[in-house]
Amino acid sequence: MGKHVRLLKPEWSKQIETTFGQALESFVVTNNEDFRMLKDLIKRNRCDPEPQIYIGNADPLDTAGKTPDDASLDTILSVLDIDNTLVRNTLIINQAIEQVVLIQDRPAAERFMFDGPKPNNVKAVMCKSNNPDSGLRLERSKFGQPKTSPIHGWPRHVRMQTDREQQIRHQRETVDHHNRLLRTVEQQVNEKRDALIKAGQDFKRWEREERNLKTAVQQAEDAVEEQTHDIEAHRPRDGRLQELENQLKDSKDELDSLGLSFQDAVVQKDKESEASREAKHRLDEHDQEYEAAKARLDQAEQKLARLTADRREALLVKNKALEDVAQAKQTVTELELRRDKQKDNVLEFDRMASAISLRVPLEPGLTARDRDERIERLSRDMQNQEHAAGGSAEELALRWQKAKTEYDDAVTQLEVASARERKLMQTLDYRRLRWKKFRKYIAYRARFTFKYLLSERNFRGHVDMNHYKKELDIFVEPDMSKKDADGRQTRTLSGGEKSFSTICLLLSIWEAMGSPIRCLDEFDVFMDSVNRASSMSMMIQAARRSVGRQFILITPQSMNNVEMGDDVKVHKMSDPERGQGVLPFTQG
Incomplete structure (x- = not known):
């Protein structure tokens, strides 16, 4: 049935193909005899999967009053051009294509189907999803509850006929959409990869810090243990306190001396820091000069490469021109040799013709070319006359005999077919009469x-x-x-x-x-x-x-x-x- 269906809007191709399923690969007949004959043909040819066969009526179904109230809405029936009444009736009966509305925007489709009472003469609504090849089917259950089911894009080749240019444009839009999705996914993958690398680095840093902290804890424990031994060793004894006070006084004097040294070191550090900042400033200026020189060098190299390419192209053009000049000189030489050879042939033909007969005088202004043209013109006139007549006399006679034989055969076949038609019409009238009585x-x-x-x-x-x-x-x-x-x-x-x-x-x-x-x-x-x-x-x-x-x-x-x-x-x-x-x- 798909051979008789033409899609007017290719953007709905994948969704409608999936909705129809195997129906487009099915057949439809008008009587049981054709059904059995087609069923036997399918079994003999071992068709797998076996297509479905419908029995329908050739009278067109009237959809007036059975379509949505809003005539501006697109339905599956309105976007299809079906050139066979049997196929149209079968799809209307089995698929309800006159009551399935097509709305691209999902929010608009949900408002139309689910807001307020159920629309009159609307069985379901199809809309697009994020993927242009798939979609959603919105409908209501027997109890009026909203129901949404996905429509996956048809994975195989399309079976409905479409306008080639519109289909190509739709496929290009689909490819662009998938390319955009691919770039988005690649960007997300790169971001995730960078995040993974950063997380790995953080994990290694935390492991290193953990090892350092464990080492610090061990060192602290060792220091605590050492300080404990020192406290036990320096616990005050008899005569020991006076000695420790003297050591404390010496330590304070040493501390004062170290404080003066520290102040001198701080002053020296400030001087060194100022010198370092000046050196850093000069270094930054040198770096800027280096970058500017590098940029000028890159421009010069690019200009050199461009000039080199132009020189190479000019050399190629020059070599080609030199080759063309040499070829032209060789051609001129060959033409001159052929001219001399033709001149010798003309002289030889003139000598041989003079040996047989003197030159025949021609009419004034009439040359051999004129005579050849006259002969050719007469020959063309004869051929045109034969072409207008359809051939020569022998060919026309043979064709007349063949046509007469074919005409006699056709008359005989027409008489036999007419007699058979009359007999079949009598049989059909009799069967109709018996059927009316039976009914x-x-x-x-x-x-x-x-x-x-x-x-x-x-x-x-x-x-x-x-x-x-x-x-x-x-x-x-x-x-x-x-x-x-x-x-x-x-x-x-x-x-x-x-x-x-x-x-x-x-x-x-x-x-x-x-x-x-x-x-x-x-x-x-x-x-x-x-x-x-x-x-x-x-x-x-x-x-x-x-x-x-x-x-x-x-x-x-x-x-x-x-x-x-x-x-x-x-x-x-x-x-x-x-x-x-x-x-x-x-x-x-």
């Missing part, structure tokens, strides 16, 4: 059964079927006393009456079609006890009358008030328990 009898049976089942509860009604418009509607009148009333439509009935009428319609259709297995799930949810009892009794009686048919009825209600029998079996599920993974079944 009419099934409709009669469904109508009679529906009226009969309604009469079980003293209801009256009928079924309206329009086969051309493909419409079905039922009219039910719960009051049998109203003979002149045509019946009420289902939307005017109560919940129980509507459920009972629907069950009657379903039972009548089952009976008309002859279904072997008939299943009905939660049919009595909206019924009261009276309607439910009568409906169950009616369905059990209908099941007993349908010999060879099996009825399966699923209900969450109790079955205590249902009349049982040998042919009625009830399977009741036990109440679930917390943490239970398997539901046991008990037979009642």
